[in-house]
Structure formats: C-alpha cells, structure tokens
Amino acid sequence: MTDTNSLLLEYAAKNMSHKEISLVMIKEHNIHLSSNAVGKRLLRCDYPPRRGSTGYSDAKLERKIKDMLQSSPPTVGYRHMTDKLRHLNIPVRRDKVMEIMRRIDPLGVDFRRRRRIKRKIYYSQGPNYILHVDGYDKLKPFGFPIHGCIDGFSRRIMWLEVGPSNNDPEIVACNFVQTVAALRGIK
Structure with a gap:
C-alpha cells in the first residue's frame, strides 16, 4: 500500500468527508x-462506502432520536432531525x-403531513364549459408578453399567444373571439 493510500485511510478513519480529506492532502x-x-x-x-451502515445500531439511533425529540418543537421533521x-x-x-421517526412519533408525522397543501379536486361540466385565461410576465421585459387559455375539462390549450402587450384587454378579447369562432361557439 502506498503512502498516499495509508494517509487516505487514516483520515477516513477519523470520519472526515472526501472533500475535507482532499483539502488536507493538498494543504498538509x-x-x-x-x-x-x-x-x-x-x-x-x-474502505467501506459511506452510504452504508452508520456504526450506530437501530436501537441506539432510536434512543438518540427520542432524546432529541423531547427537546425539539413538534414541527421538527426527518430532514431537520437528519441535519441535527x-x-x-x-x-x-x-x-x-424517516423510518425511525414514523415508528416512534406517528402522531407528529401525521401532524406535519396534514399541514401540507392539499390540492382541491376540480370538476368541470364538460368541454368548453369553463376556460382559464392567464398571462405570463417573466419575458415581458424582453418584449415577449404571453397570454394563454386552457379548457378546464380537457386541459386542452385553446390559445397561447405572444402579443405586443399583455396589459391591453382588447388583445385578450380578440384571442377569445378567434377561439370561439374556430370552435363554432361554446356552451
């Protein structure tokens, strides 16, 4: 084994990250x-890869997480706990x-899950019953104001136009009239 490899193994045994080892090798x-x-x-x-076992048994890790949950607010999730x-x-x-927290704190996991945004279920009575019109302003400073319309039932794009302005309701009305004419009317 070369001298470099023995140095690498020595630093890895000290639980240093690969980036830290790289910096120490350059500097020292x-x-x-x-x-x-x-x-x-x-x-x-x-040398075993870092993705595997942690050296902590599940029981020992579970006790550590339980202790940390005692002194943490109820909003601490598995990402924050992993960082800690x-x-x-x-x-x-x-x-x-995540697995351990589901096992030892199911109510907390459920509480945090319920605070997520719940998407509403959307119903439309049929094609062309309701149309959704919106504008996109991000490209407006570059001279590309965009307006679009989607059918609420089929999610079909009715129009998607780059126009001279998206502040003029006449342009949106013109796009709407052209779409109605192409569809030969709407309900």
Whole structure:
C-alpha cells in the first residue's frame, strides 16, 4: 500500500468527508486529489462506502432520536432531525431517520403531513364549459408578453399567444373571439 493510500485511510478513519480529506492532502502533504479521486482510492483500498451502515445500531439511533425529540418543537421533521444528527457527527441516512421517526412519533408525522397543501379536486361540466385565461410576465421585459387559455375539462390549450402587450384587454378579447369562432361557439 502506498503512502498516499495509508494517509487516505487514516483520515477516513477519523470520519472526515472526501472533500475535507482532499483539502488536507493538498494543504498538509502537497498531494492534489479531488474529492472524487479520494472516494475512488478509498474504494480500491476496500474502505467501506459511506452510504452504508452508520456504526450506530437501530436501537441506539432510536434512543438518540427520542432524546432529541423531547427537546425539539413538534414541527421538527426527518430532514431537520437528519441535519441535527449529522451536526453531532452521527453519519446517518435520511431514509433511516424517516423510518425511525414514523415508528416512534406517528402522531407528529401525521401532524406535519396534514399541514401540507392539499390540492382541491376540480370538476368541470364538460368541454368548453369553463376556460382559464392567464398571462405570463417573466419575458415581458424582453418584449415577449404571453397570454394563454386552457379548457378546464380537457386541459386542452385553446390559445397561447405572444402579443405586443399583455396589459391591453382588447388583445385578450380578440384571442377569445378567434377561439370561439374556430370552435363554432361554446356552451
């Protein structure tokens, strides 16, 4: 084993990230390796990848999460909990934290899930019964104001036009009249 590989293994054993190892190798040993190269060399040295087990058993991790939930507000979800654990130098996968939190705090998980935006179920009585018209202003500073219309039932695009202005209701009315004429009337 080369001297470089033994240095890499030594730093990896200290639980340093590949990027940290790369920076230390450059600064301390004047050996230039990217973080990807560090990872590949560690794999060639049969060092286990970081995505696997954390060294913490599920029971130990569960106890740690329970303790942390006691002192956390009820809005702390699995992403925030994963970040807190990693901040304490506990390498853990987010899906593992999510699984444990579902098991030990099902009411909290359900509470956070209910606070998400619920989409309304939309019903239309039929084709051409209701049309949705909207404008897009992001490209207006570049001279491209856009107006469009969608059928509420079929989600068919009735028109999508780049016009001289999207502040003039006459242009929208003209697009509407042309669409009605092309459809030979609407209900």
